[in-house]
Structure formats: C-alpha cells, structure tokens
Amino acid sequence: MSLIKTNEITSLLLIIAVIFIFPLTLTYSLFSDIQGVSNQQKIEYITQLLTIIAIIFGGLAVSINAYFTSRLSLGMDQSGLTKHLNEVLGWDKNIAIGVNYKQPNLEEFAPERFSKAIEQLGNEKIETRFAAIYALERIAKDSPKDHWTIMEILAAFIRENAPVRQEDEDEVESQESSKLPTDIQTALTVIGRRDSQNDPINQKLDLRNTDLTGADLMDANLSKAILIGANLQWVNFIRADLSEADLSEVDLCGSILYEANLQKAILPEANLQGVILRKANLSKAILYDANLEGATLYDANLEGAILYNANLEGAILCDANLCGVNFEGSNLQEANLIGSNLQKAKLIGANLENVLLSTANLQEANLQEANLYEAKLQEANLTGTNLLEAFLQKANLSGANLSKSEHLELEQIELAIGDRTTILPENLQVPKHWR
Template sequence: MLFTWVSVEQSGEQLRIAERGQVTGRFNAAIGNLSSSAVDVRLGGIYGLERLMRDSPYDQPTVVTLLTAYVREHTHGQVDVSAEARPATDVQAAMTVLANRDATRDGSGDFDLRNVRLRNLGYMGMWDRARQRVIGINFPEADFSDADLGSADLGHARLPGAVLVGTSLREATLDGTELADAVLTEADLSRSHLVRADLRRIQATGAHFDDTYLTRAALVGARLQRATLVRASLPGAILRGADLREADLRDADFTGADLSGADFTGAKNLSTVEFKGTVRKGTRGLGSYG
C-alpha cells in the first residue's frame, strides 16, 4: 500500500515537472516570436502568450509585465502629427489581449503604460454569447500617465483607480466607463464622451472637460478644483459633494443635475451657466446664480 502511494506521488511530481517544462517551452517560443521582423509572427507570439496566460494563471503576472513592456517599446516617443494615425496591428492586438485578461490573476504584474501613444485605439471588448453582453476592457489601477489616448474607444471599460495624470483623452469614447477613484490631474478630456460614466471621487484638479459630454455621469465627491468645463454638457449629472472651486464653467449646462453639497466657491463665469431644474441643497458658492 505504501509502495503504491509513493508511486502515485512520484508520478504526479513527474507530471507537474513535465507540464512546467511545456509551459517554459511555450513561453520561450512566444518570446522568440515577439522579436521577429514579420508582423504575423509577432502576432503569433502575442496570441501564444494569451493562451499561456489562460492555461497557466501562475504565469499571468509575467505575461502582463511583458506585454505592457512590448506596447511601451513599440509606441513610446512616437511623434505622428496625423489625426488619423492608429496603433500598429500588433500593438492593438497586445492591448486587446491585456484588456480581456482576468485581472484578479495579475498578482505582482507591472501594468505600466506611461507615455504610450495609442491615438485612435480601437475597441477592445469581446462579445460574451452566453451572457449576451460585452465583456473585457479591464485596466484597474493601470498607469497611463502622460499617454496619448486621443480618440481611443474605451467605452464601458473598467479603469477604477487608474492613474491618468496628464493623459490626453481628447475626443475619446468613454460612455459607461468606470473611472471611480481614478487620478486625472491635468488630463485633457476635451470633446470626449462620458455619458453615464462612473467618475465618483475622481481627482481631476486642473483637468480639461471643454465641450465634453457628461450627461447623467456620476461625479459624486469628484475633485474638480481649477478644472475647465467650458461648454461642458452635464444634464442629469450627479455632482453631490463635488469640489468645483475655481473651476471655469463658461457656458456649461447643468440642467437637471444634482448639485447637493457641491462647492462652487470661486468658480468662474457662473453667470453664463445653465442651472435649470438643478437640485442645490447645501450647495456653496452659487449665491443667486441660476
């Protein structure tokens, strides 16, 4: 009986060693493909790492760190004045793989996408047939500081706690996106769409929301000191307890918004703002405006 038990244990250990060897082989092959000059081979490496990440959760932190480094290396410092410029096929693929991973397995993975240039990044969600809805676009607490995400499609993305300091999100699609607790200091969200976005407790001091659509967005507890919201559209938005001190609100539209407890002390151009139908219990700094 003891012999049988020991034999089973030894067989199990040998199987684990063999499986680990296969994983290592697959990993090395994918890494080799990433350095190829042929885009189709690089794509094979990216999708090989995606399969490895799904088959071996233990290796996901390493794969995440590797793919984010790949994106940085292939976009950092790029200068392209063309408004139509798009990420290379392999970069888009790497971002899509990262967007649709299981973020709970990230562990110590380094999700560093600072300074990347991903203008016109395409939509990265995937359709879940079983649940009949889009899943994916999962970047919680990712660091996109000083990145160019202009005109990127990040609709319904999960970006809670993300760091987007100085990030360009001009004309980006962020409808329904979760950005609760994100850091958007000095970020540029001009002309972007944030309809029904979750912006609770964002830190957006000095950020730009000029001509931005924020219809029914949740901005509870948002810190918007010195932000610019020139001609911003906020009908039905929820700004309970928001801090808009010294913000520039020229021609902004707050029709039907909930401004309970919000602080407008020192806000600029209040005489040009539309406050029709707003809830203003406990609001400070508005005086007789609206």
C-alpha cells in the same frame, strides 16, 4: 462471445441450409420430369439455374457476415479494445475507459512554449508577432504562475513599440503611419481581457508615455493601470474599467468613455476636450486642472469628485450626480447642468456665467463668491445654499427656492431676475421690479 449470439448464428445457418437445399431439390425434380429433352440439355439447364441460386446466396452470405462482424466489433472485450487504443494512439488505459482521467499538466510544457513565443515576439514579420502574442495569452491561461510575467512583457512590448512621439518630431504624418499597428492593438486586447484574479496584489500594468491613438479598448480591464502621459486620443473606452488608474496628464481628446468605470481614477491636468463620458462612473475621481471643455457627462456619476480649477466650459452635465463635487475655482461658463444634483457641492469662486441650472438641486451647496451672471436658475433648489458675495446680476431665479439661503443680501437679488414664484428667505422682501 455470449450464448445468445451463438444461438443466433446457429439458427441462421440452419435456415440458410434449408433454403439452399429446397430449391436444389425442386430444380432437380422439375427437370427430371420434362419429356423430349436430352440429358445433356437437362444438365445445362440445371447448371445455369444453380449458378443463379449460388450467386443469390453468395450475396446473402456476405451480408450476414458483415452483420455479425459489426456485432462482434461492438461486443469486443473491453480490455482488448483498450489495449488496441493504447497501441495506436498511445493513450493511457484510464483515458480509454474514462476512469480516473487526469488532465495533462500544461504548466510542464510552458517553459518551452514561452521561450519560443518570446523569440517570435521580436520577429520582423508582423504576422509572426501577432501569433506570438496569442501564444503568450494561451500560456498565461494554462500556467497561472506565468500570468503576470506575460502581462508585463506585453506591456513592455507596447511601451517599446508605441512610444509617445517627441515634440520635435514632424507632427504631420500620413494616415497610414499614424494608424495603430495590428500587433500593438492585439497586445492591448490580450491585456484588456486577462483574468485579473491572477494579478498579484499591489502590481500595476505600466503603459505610461505610450501612443495608443485610435485603439479599441471596449470592455477592457485596465483597473489601476499606469497611463501617465499617454496619448489616448480617439480611443474606444466604452464600458472599460479604468478604476483607480493613473491617467495624469493624458490626452483623451475625442475619446469615448460611455459607461466607463473611472471610480477613484487620477486625471489631474488631463485633456478631456470633447470626451464622451455619458453614464460614466467618476465618483471620487481626481480631475483638478483637467480640461473638460465641451465634454459630455450627461447622467454621469461624479459624486465626491475633485474638479478644482477644472475647465468645464460648455460641458454637458444634464442629470449628472454632482453631489459633494469640488468645483472650487472651476470654469463652468455656458455649461449645461439642467436637472443635475449639486447638493453640498463646492462652487467657491467658480465661474457659472450663463450656466444652465434649471431644476438643478443646489441644496446646501457653497456658491461663495461664485459668478452667476445671467445664470439660468429657474425652479432650482437653493435651500440652505451659501451665497456669500455671489454675483447674481441678471441671474434668472424664477421659481427658484432660496429659503434658508445663507448670506444672501438684498443688493444681490435686486440685480437678479425673479418673480412672485421665487421663494426668498424670510428676512428679504421681493424687489419691486420683479413681476
């Protein structure tokens, strides 16, 4: 105990002694001078008064004792405190005093936790499987060396428990039976939010031929995943990362891919009917023979994408970036491409019947043998566009710029609708029937 604390105690004891003696002396003097009272009565009065004083000072003493006990506890020697904590909690001394503390190596406990979680993953109760999936996620975070093994196990769990239904199975099922099971959704969630920095190079998640109808994969990381032949109808892919993923022959009918990243994704023969792809990144994506009928690609980026022989009938591509896109042989009938950028796009033999191309940029695009019957090309930019044998009957060219267009013949524009605002190549005259 320090010298300061010793002096404090000594001073308090002296004060207590003086305070206690003073009332005792005063009481005795007071009662000794009273006349007409017997000695026996004086003794009784003095005894009662002293009892009251003793109670008061007893309480005071208890308070003082509690005060110094707390002060002594706070001033306990550090080594003594450390020793006490070690005995009660089993802590290392360095932990108690905060010096050179080293986190326990959780990887040492991973094998035991891993075995238990795998055992629970095969449990019949869904709540047990649910807990096992989260336990595996925790292990993957604590033990990076087990990260990829756990992701592969969860992917295998999904493949085994959510396979695509066979064609000969009864397609009419109740809503309850078709609902995505909770454990499958949980496994997908864990995979989707994994730390992809721990993924081995050239390793891919295998979720092929799975039925993930109605899954919630918002913001999920499925980059480079293999989803060949999967049923992805009505899936929420908002802002999901599907870059370089293999989505060959998948069914994405009704899914939402708003702001999703599909850069360099592989989607040949995929079904994207009615899919929401607004502001999605599909640059350099492969979509040949894909069905995008009625799809919404407003403000999407498809620069350099391949849509050879794709079906985009009635699709909405307003303000989309379609620079350099290969639409050769594609069906764009009644599609909306108002304000879209089709610069250097390949539309050879494409069906553009009744398509909306007003204010679109078709500069240097290749429209050879394209069908532009009743196409709306008001104020479109067709500078340097290849229109060899393009069918322009009833195509509206009002305000369109066709200067320097290649292979444009008088017979073609005579079938079209235009006016004095239409800019034609220097070698062609404005048809007489144009207003």
